[in-house]
Amino acid sequence: QVQLVESGGGLVLPGGSLRLSCAAPLSIFSSYNMQWLRRAPGKEREWVATLTDRGNTNYADSVKGRFTISKDNAKNTLYLEMNNLKPEDTAVYYCRAFRGIGDYWGQGTQVTVSS
Numbered sequence: 001q002v003q004l005v006e007s008g009g010g011l012v013l014p015g016g017s018l019r020l021s022c023a024a025p026l027s028i029f030s031s032y033n034m035q036w037l038r039r040a041p042g043k044e045r046e047w048v049a050t051l052t053d054r055g056n057t058n059y060a061d062s063v064k065g066r067f068t069i070s071k072d073n074a075k076n077t078l079y080l081e082m083n084n085l086k087p088e089d090t091a092v093y094y095c096r097a098f099r100g101i102g103d104y105w106g107q108g109t110q111v112t113v114s115s
Contacts, residue, residue, distance in 0.1 A: 004095045009109030022078040022095030029076045032099050036080045038091035085113045
């Protein structure tokens with residue numbers, strides 16, 4: 001059963017911005033570490049960003065300074081704000097919630113950066 005639902009993907013121009021969303025049940029959102037990962041065509045899945053249940057963040061070097069991971073507790077929603085998008089950011093983006101007792105993934109949302 002898919003418990004995380006990503007949205008907000010689409011086609012954007014290089015240099016543009018996009019905000020991805022990930023909706024999760026409160027039981028997961030409030031107590032799990034959250035991540036964004038991505039898989040580009042023909043490539044391995046790549047970790048993008050983490051937001052721990054304590055509020056700490058970390059980013060892959062390839063997106064540091066351009067992407068921001070955050071969450072809205074009132075909406076049970078995780079966000080990935082993506083700025084200055086590049087063609088190499090083109091990928092299916094996945095939301096992940098995890099801790100010792102569980103590991104849940106969304107179905108992914110496609111981001112295409114192209115002119």
